[in-house]
Amino acid sequence: xxxEITGFSNPTVKYLRSLRDKKYRRxxxxxxxxxxxxxxxxxxxxxxxxxxxxxxxxxRHSLLDTLERDVLAAGxxxxxxxxDILTKITGKDNPQAVTGMFxxxxxxxxxxxxDAAPIWLVAQALRDPGNLGTMLRTADAVGAGGVxxxxxxxxxxxxxxxxxxxxxxxxxxxxxxxxxxxxxxxRSGAGQLVAASLREAxxxxxxxxxxxxxxLVGNESRGLPEECEAxxxxxxxxxxxxxxxxxxxxxxxxxxxxxxLARLDP
Amino acid sequence: xxxEITGFSNPTVKYLRSLRDKKYRRxxxxxxxxxxxxxxxxxxxxxxxxxxxxxxxxxRHSLLDTLERDVLAAGxxxxxxxxDILTKITGKDNPQAVTGMFxxxxxxxxxxxxDAAPIWLVAQALRDPGNLGTMLRTADAVGAGGVxxxxxxxxxxxxxxxxxxxxxxxxxxxxxxxxxxxxxxxRSGAGQLVAASLREAxxxxxxxxxxxxxxLVGNESRGLPEECEAxxxxxxxxxxxxxxxxxxxxxxxxxxxxxxLARLDP
Numbered sequence: 001x002x003x004e005i006t007g008f009s010n011p012t013v014k015y016l017r018s019l020r021d022k023k024y025r026r027x028x029x030x031x032x033x034x035x036x037x038x039x040x041x042x043x044x045x046x047x048x049x050x051x052x053x054x055x056x057x058x059x060r061h062s063l064l065d066t067l068e069r070d071v072l073a074a075g076x077x078x079x080x081x082x083x084d085i086l087t088k089i090t091g092k093d094n095p096q097a098v099t100g101m102f103x104x105x106x107x108x109x110x111x112x113x114x115d116a117a118p119i120w121l122v123a124q125a126l127r128d129p130g131n132l133g134t135m136l137r138t139a140d141a142v143g144a145g146g147v148x149x150x151x152x153x154x155x156x157x158x159x160x161x162x163x164x165x166x167x168x169x170x171x172x173x174x175x176x177x178x179x180x181x182x183x184x185x186x187r188s189g190a191g192q193l194v195a196a197s198l199r200e201a202x203x204x205x206x207x208x209x210x211x212x213x214x215x216l217v218g219n220e221s222r223g224l225p226e227e228c229e230a231x232x233x234x235x236x237x238x239x240x241x242x243x244x245x246x247x248x249x250x251x252x253x254x255x256x257x258x259x260x261l262a263r264l265d266p
Numbered sequence: 267x268x269x270e271i272t273g274f275s276n277p278t279v280k281y282l283r284s285l286r287d288k289k290y291r292r293x294x295x296x297x298x299x300x301x302x303x304x305x306x307x308x309x310x311x312x313x314x315x316x317x318x319x320x321x322x323x324x325x326r327h328s329l330l331d332t333l334e335r336d337v338l339a340a341g342x343x344x345x346x347x348x349x350d351i352l353t354k355i356t357g358k359d360n361p362q363a364v365t366g367m368f369x370x371x372x373x374x375x376x377x378x379x380x381d382a383a384p385i386w387l388v389a390q391a392l393r394d395p396g397n398l399g400t401m402l403r404t405a406d407a408v409g410a411g412g413v414x415x416x417x418x419x420x421x422x423x424x425x426x427x428x429x430x431x432x433x434x435x436x437x438x439x440x441x442x443x444x445x446x447x448x449x450x451x452x453r454s455g456a457g458q459l460v461a462a463s464l465r466e467a468x469x470x471x472x473x474x475x476x477x478x479x480x481x482l483v484g485n486e487s488r489g490l491p492e493e494c495e496a497x498x499x500x501x502x503x504x505x506x507x508x509x510x511x512x513x514x515x516x517x518x519x520x521x522x523x524x525x526x527l528a529r530l531d532p
Binding site for chain 1 (some may be wrong): 520
């Protein structure tokens with residue numbers, strides 16, 4: 001269905017805008033992804049928005065035409081609105097913007113097939129949505145299965161995480177679980193849990209990674225709780241030649257993931 | 267000197283607040299660094315703020331006492347103000363916050379000693395201050411000399427970059443230059459320029475890195491201009507097993523830097 005919205009107080013505008021807030025996203029199980037490139041990535045992975053929103057008078061683009069056609073064919077809505085209203089929804093002053101509203105995916109551990117990939121990234125209490133999105137992007141690059149979020153993490157469906165993922169939000173598996181639940185799931189099958197650690201750790205380079213390999217990084221300020229480190233099958237450490245004792249969490253995950261990739265799937 | 271500020275319209279408050287804006291930072295050659303940990307890192311590297319600002323009634327802390335003493339001994343100012351005014355200056359609602367105003371460092375290429383380290387990170391047109399700060403943090407971790415910023419990059423003295431650097435802004439060299447100027451400087455001495463590239467590149471792993479090795483990454487959306495890639499002595503590529511053809515810029519720099527470190531300074 002196609003429709004036009006010209007009023008700022010239109011309930012659809014309010015609804016879409018509310019999805020920038022985690023509380024509403026969680027309740028509605030819907031999220032926004034912005035930009036033609038991201039939406040095209042999603043389409044090519046078979047993920048279509050339930051609603052596509054764009055400014056009237058936007059320049060035509062063949063990828064946008066394809067997207068519109070596919071959204072309509074799938075029973076979704078295409079909404080044309082004014083640049084001002086679109087700015088209100090997205091918070092960005094770009095009348096060329098296109099936004100899609102998607103249904104959130106299943107993020108239960110049960111939805112994962114651990115044997116689908118040699119590497120999985122795992123983050124415990126990761127707070128920064130940019131780091132989370134970057135980890136998804138890295139997961140895509142190393143051919144990892146996806147990202148598993150332990151305990152209270154940033155929301156993978158936030159606009160920032162979706163943007164930083166550069167489309168990987170649509171291609172990689174995402175799961176969310178409490179630590180205990182993750183432990184039970186992990187130990188119910190094959191899987192090596194590896195922590196980036198400073199204690200009793202072997203050099204990350206040439207360590208005995210084994211697939212499926214779950215690479216665990218911790219919170220940006222506190223690192224990993226002792227309990228999590230203790231539960232790992234392997235603790236590895238990266239050289240720290242300077243004053244600081246840690247890397248950015250998404251950087252640590254990437255350096256580890258590329259090392260594991262070289263060992264597991266060269 | 268010690269003083270107390272209780273008025274929102276105090277010129278010092280306005281001045282400090284203006285330093286959150288790049289235009290004023292550039293003119294005044296001053297920047298802000300927030301938090302006791304960052305300020306303590308700075309102090310331990312011999313960098314003291316010209317002005318230290320904190321809220322009256324703040325909890326005492328021995329590191330803060332040391333900082334105050336050193337700032338006063340060096341002829342700097344210690345300013346006590348209200349939590350509300352501090353919030354106005356920093357934009358953050360944290361009455362425990364401490365902020366320091368520093369003089370910007372020399373960022374000319376001439377200030378660098380290329381032989382001081384085997385690795386240098388170089389970014390061309392990097393736009394995200396978080397990525398820039400993360401590169402500084404990685405430079406610290408791998409024992410790199412510092413970060414060289416080519417063409418129009420994010421401001422290394424922005425609050426965001428300073429924060430993401432986790433103190434490395436005070437310990438690592440930073441230089442800013444146009445591409446041509448950097449080329450002249452680079453070729454006036456020893457130095458291998460290495461690009462993370464997709465074209466005519468050899469695998470990044472086991473490539474023939476040579477010290478001093480300058481690892482070059484490009485803009486977040488456009489990557490490196492052809493001219494820059496062509497000027498490199500070595501082009502290396504990282505496996506891309508997914509849909510995307512690039513990594514986050516600070517992630518790419520880190521994966522490369524750790525590989526170069528393993529070859530040059532194992």
